[in-house]
Amino acid sequence: xxxxxxxxxxxxxxxxxxxxxxxxxxxxxxxxxxxxxxxxxxxxxxxxxxxxxxxxxxxxxxxxxxxxxxxxxxxxxxxxxxxxxxxxxxxxxxxxxxxxxxxxxxxxxxxxxxxxxxxxxxxxxxxxxxxxxxxxxxxxxxxxxxxxxxxxxxxxxxxxxxxxxxxxxxxxxxxxxxxxxxxxxxxxxxxxxxxxxxxxxxxxxxxxxxxxxxxxxxxxxxxxxxxxxxxxxxxxxxxxxxxxxxxxxxxxxxxxxxxxxxxxxxxxxxxxxxxxxxxxxxxxxxxxxxxxxxxxxxxxxxxxxxxxxxxxxxxxxxxxxxxxxxxxxxxxxxxxxxxxxxxxxxxxxxxxxxxxxxxxxxxxxxxxxxxxxxxxxxxxxxx
Amino acid sequence: xxxxxxxxxxxxxxxxxxxxxxxxxxxxxxxxxxxxxxxxxxxxxxxxxxxxxxxxxxxxxxxxxxxxxxxxxxxxxxxxxxxxxxxxxxxxxxxxxxxxxxxxxxxxxxxxxxxxxxxxxxxxxxxxxxxxxxxxxxxxxxxxxxxxxxxxxxxxxxxxxxxxxxxxxxxxxxxxxxxxxxxxxxxxxxxxxxxxxxxxxxxxxxxxxxxxxxxxxxxxxxxxxxxxxxxxxxxxxxxxxxxxxxxxxxxxxxxxxxxxxxxxxxxxxxxxxxxxx
Numbered sequence: 001x002x003x004x005x006x007x008x009x010x011x012x013x014x015x016x017x018x019x020x021x022x023x024x025x026x027x028x029x030x031x032x033x034x035x036x037x038x039x040x041x042x043x044x045x046x047x048x049x050x051x052x053x054x055x056x057x058x059x060x061x062x063x064x065x066x067x068x069x070x071x072x073x074x075x076x077x078x079x080x081x082x083x084x085x086x087x088x089x090x091x092x093x094x095x096x097x098x099x100x101x102x103x104x105x106x107x108x109x110x111x112x113x114x115x116x117x118x119x120x121x122x123x124x125x126x127x128x129x130x131x132x133x134x135x136x137x138x139x140x141x142x143x144x145x146x147x148x149x150x151x152x153x154x155x156x157x158x159x160x161x162x163x164x165x166x167x168x169x170x171x172x173x174x175x176x177x178x179x180x181x182x183x184x185x186x187x188x189x190x191x192x193x194x195x196x197x198x199x200x201x202x203x204x205x206x207x208x209x210x211x212x213x214x215x216x217x218x219x220x221x222x223x224x225x226x227x228x229x230x231x232x233x234x235x236x237x238x239x240x241x242x243x244x245x246x247x248x249x250x251x252x253x254x255x256x257x258x259x260x261x262x263x264x265x266x267x268x269x270x271x272x273x274x275x276x277x278x279x280x281x282x283x284x285x286x287x288x289x290x291x292x293x294x295x296x297x298x299x300x301x302x303x304x305x306x307x308x309x310x311x312x313x314x315x316x317x318x319x320x321x322x323x324x325x326x327x328x329x330x331x332x333x334x335x336x337x338x339x340x341x342x343x344x345x346x347x348x349x350x351x352x353x354x355x356x357x358x359x360x361x362x363x364x365x366x367x368x369x370x371x372x373x374x375x376x377x378x379x380x381x382x383x
Numbered sequence: 384x385x386x387x388x389x390x391x392x393x394x395x396x397x398x399x400x401x402x403x404x405x406x407x408x409x410x411x412x413x414x415x416x417x418x419x420x421x422x423x424x425x426x427x428x429x430x431x432x433x434x435x436x437x438x439x440x441x442x443x444x445x446x447x448x449x450x451x452x453x454x455x456x457x458x459x460x461x462x463x464x465x466x467x468x469x470x471x472x473x474x475x476x477x478x479x480x481x482x483x484x485x486x487x488x489x490x491x492x493x494x495x496x497x498x499x500x501x502x503x504x505x506x507x508x509x510x511x512x513x514x515x516x517x518x519x520x521x522x523x524x525x526x527x528x529x530x531x532x533x534x535x536x537x538x539x540x541x542x543x544x545x546x547x548x549x550x551x552x553x554x555x556x557x558x559x560x561x562x563x564x565x566x567x568x569x570x571x572x573x574x575x576x577x578x579x580x581x582x583x584x585x586x587x588x589x590x591x592x593x594x595x596x597x598x599x600x601x602x603x604x605x606x607x608x609x610x611x612x613x614x615x616x617x618x619x620x621x622x623x624x625x626x627x628x629x630x631x632x633x634x635x636x637x638x639x640x641x642x643x644x645x646x647x648x649x650x651x652x653x654x655x656x657x658x659x660x
Contacts, residue, residue: 111607302419304385304445305395312396322419323445328522328545328552330419341417345443378401378449380423380441381416 001314004360008201009150009178009293009351010318015203015251018244022205025240033237034228043239050246054210057249058176058195059186066211066219066233067242071177071198072101074211075144077222077233078173078194079105081213082142083114084220086171089141091115093132096336097125097151101196102144102175103332115139124285125154125337133164142171147179147195151320151333151349152284153293155179162191171217177201177209181252182259182290193217199241203353204248208241255354262352263291269350269361270294276369278376281343283334292352295320295334297343298372300381306348309371315364320347342381387446388480394450399457400439407439411500411509414492418522418549420444422452424496426459428504433463440496447479447486454478455493464501470494471535472547487547491532518560521553529564539569559642562649589651590617596650597624601643612643620654622647 005013031040033047048062055062068074079092079102094106096118103118110116117135120128127145136143143165148155158174165172173194179185180195181202187195194217199208213219213232225234273296274280283295298306303319310317318324320331322345329335334344350364376382387395404425414421420443427437438456442449454475459467472490476482482490499509515527532538532547541561545551551558584592597614605612609629616623624643626636636659644657 111603113606300416300443302444302448305449308395308446321445328419328549341419345416345419378398378441379443380412380421381443382441 004313004315004363006350006352006356006360006364007316007318008353008356009153009349011200011206012203012353013355014205014244015248017251018204018247021247022240022244025243029239033239034226047237047239047242050242053246053253054197054249055212057185057253058180058197058212059188060212061215063230064187064212064215066213066229067237067245068209068211068233069207069235069238070209071099071175071196071201072209073222074177074196074198074209075099075101075173075175076105077211078196078213079109079142079144080222081194081218081220082144082171082173083109085218086141089139091117091137091139091141093117093119093135093140093143093145095119095121095127095145095156097121097149097333098144098146099150099175099177102146106144119145121154121336123338125149125152125283125333126285126288127156127161129157129160129164132161136164136168136170140168140170142173144173144175147174147176147185148183148290149284149333150178151331152295152337153178153290153351154284155183155288155290158192159190165193166191178290178293181249181256182262182292184256187212187214194219199245199248202248202252204245205241208238208245210245258354259291262354262356265356265358265361266292266294266350266352268358269352269364270296272365273368276365277372283337283339283343283347293349295347295349297339298346298348298375299342300379301346301372301375303346303348305375306346306371309375310364310368313363313367315367318349318351320349321345385447385483385486387450387483390454390478390480391447391450391482394453394479395446398449398453400437400453400460401441402439403441404437404439409500409504411496411498411503413495413499414443415523416443420448420489420492422448422492422496424452424455424500426500426504428464433465435459435462435464435467444489444492445486447482447489448492450479451475451482451489451493452496455497459497464504467497468501470497472532473536484543484546487536488549491547495528518564519548519550519553519557522549524548524550526564529561530568533565533568539565541565559645562645566645584652586619592651593617593622593647593655596647597643600650601646605639610639615660620652620656622655622657623660624657625660 031043033043035041051062051065055065094102106116119132145161147158162172171193174192175196177198180197193214195212197210200206221232223234279299281297303321304323307319320334322328322330330344404427407425408428409426411424423441425439438460440452442452458470472494475490475493502509515525518526544561551561611627613625615625640659647655
């Protein structure tokens with residue numbers, strides 16, 4: 001059975017070119033870039049070449065890029081640096097729909113005696129700008145707002161948010177893990193001080209990420225130890241991962257221009273499912289979202305059941321239902337949007353990639369509607 | 384990803400006895416959409432013999448909820464009502480070859496629907512609606528349900544109660560309450576399960592552990608509410624603390640001391656008593 005992978009906001013396949021690029025560093029070129037001998041030391045050049053490619057994806061300068069182990073580390077490091085470099089300030093601002101990497105870190109700070117404000121979103125998942133500007137004060141150390149939401153794909157106005165922060169002299173970090181590589185991201189145009197990106201969301205392997213820190217922004221290291229990354233992130237470099245990340249960024253930079261073809265497939269899927277399934281609804285602002293994501297609720301049935309029935313046909317997606325969240329509570333993002341429980345438990349997120357084909361989309365359009373109908377027949381609320 | 388048995392997968396993909404029974408003799412409905420799962424059970428019953436002639440179901444829920452419902456109907460068909468009432472949630476889980484711990488509440492939902500249906504047939508109040516105190520507001524779970532499920536499944540920890548009934552799985556506000564119910568239940572219940580004997584701590588180890596728990600677990604929580612705590616003395620199992628800042632003179636101080644005691648009993652030793660200076 002062929003896998004139809006529509007869960008690319010969770011992780012992506014490693015691009016064959018990225019895999020090819022990294023293999024020599026897992027085989028013969030296993031040295032440590034910090035070594036004095038040529039065998040290890042020369043790998044420094046490969047790391048720097050990758051850094052330049054990652055920088056190019058977001059139009060940064062290479063020395064503004066710090067390699068990390070993942071998006072979560074980048075997020076934690078950014079927020080913590082904001083706290084560390086503004087020790088007299090005790091307030092952080094983020095959103096209710098943030099990725100757990102920022103959300104739970106802000107809650108953690110809340111338990112440590114900091115003040116954490118979580119900005120609300122509206123029914124379409126749009127950022128509440130008025131609440132945000134009202135919550136900024138002289139005590140605010142850092143604002144961290146995601147560029148695009150991982151569950152709904154809704155894009156936040158980071159340009160405006162950043163401009164407000166800059167005017168008020170407050171540090172601004174954005175988690176661009178879902179946005180980078182899918183929509184154009186240009187740090188020369190966006191007033192952001194720090195930005196997180198992750199390798200495995202854009203066809204590099206897991207275990208590598210990056211944090212952009214604008215030149216002139218004070219940064220306090222999160223992982224402390226050796227002098228790697230110019231003392232800003234200790235730990236021996238994941239050379240193979242970094243090289244693959246560089247290659248993936250190069251591919252992604254070329255791919256961003258082709259986002260329209262991904263959006264066309266996404267729209268084809270969405271339109272067909274809305275037409276062929278009983279009482280569906282799309283969650284999130286369709287006018288302003290990532291080209292690869294659609295989050296559809298099928299009312300009166302439960303998401304895990306939908307996923308496992310699709311699984312029988314090799315179709316991979318995600319759900320915001322309680323049973324798939326690892327807790328008994330359904331998606332914090334959909335709840336923040338005030339989506340009714342009838343729809344929240346039956347939400348399914350499809351996230352495409354540049355590798356998704358029209359045949360795969362057509363297969364899902366054929367397979368899914370009968371599954372939805374069968375589960376509704378099983379449900380006491382189905383008719 | 385859940386580890387489901389082949390039996391669960393089979394009954395989820397090909398559930399038996401799906402649907403409604405027209406003019407059913409008994410209907411039992413439990414759960415709700417807000418809770419994330421719901422089950423409606425229909426029975427047709429022979430009035431003479433009290434035997435279940437047919438059972439059908441409709442379920443809103445995940446794979447294990449659907450499989451549990453299907454298994455329940457298979458288990459009770461052909462039984463008299465009294466025989467059917469001896470089917471426990473464990474029987475349902477066992478007939479499925481087991482359920483993941485976090486999914487045991489699906490089997491409990493099956494048992495509750497059965498009770499509700501039989502009560503409906505007999506004109507009684509379903510056990511879930513007897514006016515027992517609601518402990519978990521998020522999932523509408525009563526004290527009676529918690530006690531009953533704990534007894535039937537020999538559950539001793541709060542986490543197990545959450546896995547089996549969902550109570551405490553939402554906001555978590557009722558977790559201390561569930562702990563109290565469990566302590567009370569197993570203190571009075573003679574058939575309390577033998578708890579694994581904790582390793583005996585030396586006095587020095589005990590003192591160090593108490594200090595550590597207070598510093599890392601209790602103090603940060605009190606500080607988050609504007610309070611503070613100071614460890615004054617440890618005399619055997621007697622722990623003497625001073626409540627400071629907002630805690631001092633707070634009318635909730637009694638409760639605070641109780642929860643500190645519960646915490647230390649759980650993490651250090653069950654014989655600890657805490658006194659506020």
